[in-house]
Amino acid sequence: MRKIALLTLLVSMVFACKKEDIDFTLKGTVNDATFGGGLTGATITLTQIPIGGSTPKVLGTATLTSDGKYSFTFPREKVEKYILTVDKTNYFTISEDISFSSFSTESDLEKNYTTTAKSWVKLIFRNEAPATIGDGLTFTKQSGKVGCSECCPNEVNTLVGIVDTAIYCVNDANTEYSYYFNVVNTSIQGIETITTIPFDTVTITKTY
Numbered sequence: 001m002r003k004i005a006l007l008t009l010l011v012s013m014v015f016a017c018k019k020e021d022i023d024f025t026l027k028g029t030v031n032d033a034t035f036g037g038g039l040t041g042a043t044i045t046l047t048q049i050p051i052g053g054s055t056p057k058v059l060g061t062a063t064l065t066s067d068g069k070y071s072f073t074f075p076r077e078k079v080e081k082y083i084l085t086v087d088k089t090n091y092f093t094i095s096e097d098i099s100f101s102s103f104s105t106e107s108d109l110e111k112n113y114t115t116t117a118k119s120w121v122k123l124i125f126r127n128e129a130p131a132t133i134g135d136g137l138t139f140t141k142q143s144g145k146v147g148c149s150e151c152c153p154n155e156v157n158t159l160v161g162i163v164d165t166a167i168y169c170v171n172d173a174n175t176e177y178s179y180y181f182n183v184v185n186t187s188i189q190g191i192e193t194i195t196t197i198p199f200d201t202v203t204i205t206k207t208y
Helices: 002-021
Strands: 023-032 043-049 057-063 069-075 081-087 094-099 113-115 118-127 136-143 157-160 163-172 176-183 189-195 201-207
Touching: 023 081, 043 069, 057 069, 094 113, 118 136, 157 163, 176 201, 189 201
Parallel strands: 023 113, 118 201
Antiparallel strands: 023 069, 043 057, 043 081, 081 094, 118 163, 136 157, 136 176, 176 189
């Protein structure tokens, strides 16, 4: 009887170890670069993308506390990839594809992230009485947020004739935004600079 009980215990231990060994764990910290500390109140989600274009599966979602730490433990399955996203209102969203090969059953995968609060710049341009038909202004962003869907491009912009317009550009909070300008057919040129404010809009007005 004791031998049967011992055998049952050993089998249970083997299966328990096997189950533990085939789990993946993803953990880390999400930091708030604007105010410091963890990104309190953000929603973090881990999604599994199956091979062959099947329906994505959400493996877990959580709300971050003040330490910004997160952890997901989930069964090892052969998949195309995983997607980790972090969302918080008025913060830039974090989204990263993580390959299956990045994980190991022998150790946890640690991924740390940082994001910033959003701020905006309102660029106002006015030219109510052009000197000539071709009177205009060109401007090009010199510093500011890049690489996001909301970001203003770095390309040269040209305004011609009568102008009274406003352009909104998103930026990392507490950082500099600037653009170089040149009034066409004149020697007037320079750089306009401003520091943005978290969750708010600052304004640069250029009248020429």
